[in-house]
Amino acid sequence: MNAEKKNYCLAIPEIGLGTFGSDRVSAEDVAGAVDGAVRAGYRMIDCAACYGNEAEIGEVLEKILKEGVVKREELFVASKVWNDMHRYVRKALTKTLTDLRLDYVDLYFIHWPFPNYHPPGCSVDERNPDSRPFSVEEFMDTYRQLEELYEEGLIRAIGVSNMTIPKFELTLPLMKVAPYACELELHPCFQQEELLAYVKAHGMVPVAYMPMGSPRRPDRDICEGDAVDLAEPALLKIAKDRGATPAEIALRWAKNRGTVPIPFSVHHYQENLDAMKLPALTDEEMAQMASLECGSRLVKGQVFLWEGAEDWRDLWDEDGTIAG
Numbered sequence: 001m002n003a004e005k006k007n008y009c010l011a012i013p014e015i016g017l018g019t020f021g022s023d024r025v026s027a028e029d030v031a032g033a034v035d036g037a038v039r040a041g042y043r044m045i046d047c048a049a050c051y052g053n054e055a056e057i058g059e060v061l062e063k064i065l066k067e068g069v070v071k072r073e074e075l076f077v078a079s080k081v082w083n084d085m086h087r088y089v090r091k092a093l094t095k096t097l098t099d100l101r102l103d104y105v106d107l108y109f110i111h112w113p114f115p116n117y118h119p120p121g122c123s124v125d126e127r128n129p130d131s132r133p134f135s136v137e138e139f140m141d142t143y144r145q146l147e148e149l150y151e152e153g154l155i156r157a158i159g160v161s162n163m164t165i166p167k168f169e170l171t172l173p174l175m176k177v178a179p180y181a182c183e184l185e186l187h188p189c190f191q192q193e194e195l196l197a198y199v200k201a202h203g204m205v206p207v208a209y210m211p212m213g214s215p216r217r218p219d220r221d222i223c224e225g226d227a228v229d230l231a232e233p234a235l236l237k238i239a240k241d242r243g244a245t246p247a248e249i250a251l252r253w254a255k256n257r258g259t260v261p262i263p264f265s266v267h268h269y270q271e272n273l274d275a276m277k278l279p280a281l282t283d284e285e286m287a288q289m290a291s292l293e294c295g296s297r298l299v300k301g302q303v304f305l306w307e308g309a310e311d312w313r314d315l316w317d318e319d320g321t322i323a324g
């Protein structure tokens with residue numbers, strides 16, 4: 001990698017609060033959870049423009065900062081540029097900063113590595129005729145815009161999300177500012193060992209999305225054959241033996257693996273924060289957890305497919321090549 005410059009953001013906390021309401025939880029209720037979670041001790045919030053609730057979260061952040069519950073420099077706020085704004089990142093960030101009522105974000109992700117747009121809440125069968133396969137040039141054009149905003153201090157670190165090793169191999173050598181973090185789907189039934197090792201080996205913080213296996217994800221994202229992580233017998237047994245909940249074990253496992261989990265929660269955020277204090281899983285427990293891996297990818301991304309793509313596997317370069 002050519003990237004010599006180091007990011008200068010605050011070190012990322014060990015757990016964050018997810019803020020995607022999965023079409024089930026209102027923006028106001030998500031903002032209420034942010035309020036409660038920061039007061040409970042969370043120091044990282046994982047936001048995104050496309051979750052449709054940054055304005056409501058911004059009201060809460062402003063109130064919390066004014067009240068002195070936490071200082072701005074103690075809070076790690078992440079957001080993401082949505083697919084339809086890849087060519088207008090400054091505009092997207094300006095809107096996010098206005099909505100969140102902040103002068104900068106600690107981490108700004110490219111939410112998906114291609115500009116394929118779909119409207120919020122659309123069916124998985126919907127296709128946008130403008131969708132196209134991954135392009136190094138297009139991705140790097142977006143990345144360069146983030147590098148500029150990083151130089152200006154408006155984003156304190158750059159993140160990428162939903163990447164694959166083949167896409168990293170083509171883009172990492174071209175980056176001037178190293179990506180600080182990579183957000184990827186990680187839960188007991190979808191462990192992505194190879195990608196996780198790659199992310200770590202290249203100095204990125206792995207941010208684990210859907211760490212509980214997203215039990216209340218939107219109906220459109222629930223497919224036959226998807227695993228139900230929190231109901232897995234091996235996980236239930238470890239939880240029972242330790243007098244903990246399966247969710248706590250899933251989060252402690254995420255910490256054991258050196259990842260930063262970002263569970264969404266309006267009802268369990270205190271429990272999830274407390275899970276970080278549990279004793280580490282033993283080697284034997286880690287081996288039992290490893291046996292849960294069954295390739296159960298929950299975010300398949302069908303809506304991002306382009307004309308000519310065969311199926312959602314084309315998005316994930318499973319055979320080591322970039323489709324299209």
Ligand SMILES: NC(=O)c1ccc[n+]([C@@H]2O[C@H](COP(=O)([O-])OP(=O)(O)OC[C@H]3O[C@@H](n4cnc5c(N)ncnc54)[C@H](OP(=O)(O)O)[C@@H]3O)[C@@H](O)[C@H]2O)c1
Pocket residue numbers: 017018019020021022046047111161162183184208209210211212213214215216217245247248262263264265266267268269271272299
């Ligand atoms: N970069 C990306 O493309 C991407 C994609 C997907 C998600 N994300 C991020 O990752 C975050 C997390 O993903 P997610 O919300 O889909 O899945 P998740 O965090 O795995 O699951 C959230 C669900 O689990 C429940 N839950 C949380 N803690 C629990 C506990 N201790 N016991 C029992 N149930 C518990 C929550 O219910 P309650 O609310 O009732 O507690 C909520 O329904 C998102 O909010 C978003 O910020 C990023």
